[in-house]
Amino acid sequence: MKCKVEKSKISGEIVCPPNKSYTHRAIFLASLAGNNSKVENVLLSADTIATIEACKKFGAEIETENSSIIVKNPIKFDKIVPEINTENSGTTIRIASGIAGLFTEEITLTGDKSLQKRPMQPLLDALSSIGAQCQSTDGKPPIKIKGKITGGDVTIPGNFSSQFISALLISAPLTENGINLSIKDNLVSKPYLDATIATMRKFGVSVQTLIPYKRYNISPQVYKTASFTVPIDFSSLALLLSAVVLNGDETIIKGNIGNLPQGDEVFIDILEQLGVTVSIDENEIKIKTPEKLKGGRFDLSNSPDLLPPLAILALNSEKPIEIVNVKHARLKETDRIAITSRELTKLGIKVQEKEDGLVLESSGELYGAELNSENDHRLFMAFCIAGMYVGNCVVTDPESVQVSYPNFVEEMNRIGAIIQPE
Numbered sequence: 146m147k148c149k150v151e152k153s154k155i156s157g158e159i160v161c162p163p164n165k166s167y168t169h170r171a172i173f174l175a176s177l178a179g180n181n182s183k184v185e186n187v188l189l190s191a192d193t194i195a196t197i198e199a200c201k202k203f204g205a206e207i208e209t210e211n212s213s214i215i216v217k218n219p220i221k222f223d224k225i226v227p228e229i230n231t232e233n234s235g236t237t238i239r240i241a242s243g244i245a246g247l248f249t250e251e252i253t254l255t256g257d258k259s260l261q262k263r264p265m266q267p268l269l270d271a272l273s274s275i276g277a278q279c280q281s282t283d284g285k286p287p288i289k290i291k292g293k294i295t296g297g298d299v300t301i302p303g304n305f306s307s308q309f310i311s312a313l314l315i316s317a318p319l320t321e322n323g324i325n326l327s328i329k330d331n332l333v334s335k336p337y338l339d340a341t342i343a344t345m346r347k348f349g350v351s352v353q354t355l356i357p358y359k360r361y362n363i364s365p366q367v368y369k370t371a372s373f374t375v376p377i378d379f380s381s382l383a384l385l386l387s388a389v390v391l392n393g394d395e396t397i398i399k400g401n402i403g404n405l406p407q408g409d410e411v412f413i414d415i416l417e418q419l420g421v422t423v424s425i426d427e428n429e430i431k432i433k434t435p436e437k438l439k440g441g442r443f444d445l446s447n448s449p450d451l452l453p454p455l456a457i458l459a460l461n462s463e464k465p466i467e468i469v470n471v472k473h474a475r476l477k478e479t480d481r482i483a484i485t486s487r488e489l490t491k492l493g494i495k496v497q498e499k500e501d502g503l504v505l506e507s508s509g510e511l512y513g514a515e516l517n518s519e520n521d522h523r524l525f526m527a528f529c530i531a532g533m534y535v536g537n538c539v540v541t542d543p544e545s546v547q548v549s550y551p552n553f554v555e556e557m558n559r560i561g562a563i564i565q566p567e
């Protein structure tokens with residue numbers, strides 16, 4: 146499938162979707178607590194449905210009511226679970242792997258073609274070091290995990306994915322001995338660890354931080370019934386903000402901003418550094434954009450998902466936009482550094498690809514082109530927004546947005562975009 150994207154302006158109001166990362170965490174923890182735990186304002190998308198289905202396979206009884214889910218009964222660790230397919234969701238397979246370590250029967254975890262290219266070995270090594278037996282396919286899914294993890298001292302590298310650490314934290318209190326966790330190397334995507342710890346706290350489990358992002362201790366505990374409300378998704382909001390910066394006049398973005406930690410909130414600071422004025426009040430976000438953006442150097446180590454919405458802003462930036470310290474963006478649904486470099490070059494942006502990032506500069510001459518998103522949802526949405534600015538573009542794989550923003554095309558067209566499935 147492809148979409149034709151014409152030069153178009155947006156205006157009016159748009160509601161930002163709920164947070165995918167918090168939806169995953171809250172569903173898993175509600176499924177570990179059970180007893181009518183409730184998650185409200187959930188994002189219902191292919192990735193979060195993969196988490197719901199995984200928890201049902203683990204034995205949780207989950208009911209969905211509009212935008213809420215209720216867990217009547219928790220995960221049953223004596224259930225026989227032959228296989229769990231986590232589709233396109235990295236967060237789901239990582240957290241589910243930690244939970245699989247708490248079962249005594251072997252469980253196979255797999256995913257789609259994209260997920261079968263994503264690293265799992267550091268997490269499997271960590272689980273093996275505390276009692277699990279693990280197998281992988283060259284370090285990637287499909288994987289097999291046979292518990293039971295008993296806990297103890299665990300060391301794990303932090304420079305591939307924070308999701309490995311989130312997975313260990315979430316399972317840790319349910320081991321017999323608890324876990325004393327040490328993180329080697331520099332942890333990437335640090336704010337997602339804060340999100341995990343904050344959500345665990347909401348479900349009654351405390352994590353002792355010995356050295357932030359380096360050393361944690363989690364004693365044996367039980368998850369308690371809770372009701373959790375999912376906040377706005379700043380990763381999706383960043384795409385909407387870039388759409389307004391490049392193509393919006395009087396556009397207002399609405400959503401339940403909440404006060405839980407989200408690394409991608411830093412996009413507000415990035416926009417201000419680029420010269421954009423951002424005003425946020427009463428869960429409404431408005432911006433004022435200068436004629437030309439200023440450019441600048443941006444470290445995305447803690448917010449890798451901002452690479453697509455930031456890179457396209459080079460289309461209207463008088464100075465280069467330099468993105469650094471985000472090598473792990475090559476380990477997502479796709480290698481986002483390589484594809485962003487290759488595809489934005491087609492539009493007339495001069496791109497220097499580096500191992501850990503990009504330098505992007507508008508050449509002044511911009512051209513319509515066919516942009517291949519390679520079924521990566523964030524790239525599809527960013528390329529559509531770029532196409533609305535340049536005009537006369539085609540973007541591949543619109544179905545990719547099902548994983549995080551199912552009604553993206555409809556919503557953008559409702560406020561003035563011209564994105565037409567071919």
Ligand SMILES: O=C(O)C1=C[C@@H](OP(=O)(O)O)[C@@H](O)[C@H](O)C1
Pocket residue numbers: 165166167236305306307308311333334337449450473477
């Ligand atoms: O824990 C999470 O919810 C996520 C963590 C990040 O991945 P890494 O920690 O692998 O960088 C991010 O890219 C992903 O979209 C969601």
Ligand SMILES: C=C(OP(=O)(O)O)C(=O)O
Pocket residue numbers: 192233234235236237450477478523549
């Ligand atoms: C990489 C992402 O998610 P996941 O790691 O859960 O696949 C994303 O949403 O950009």
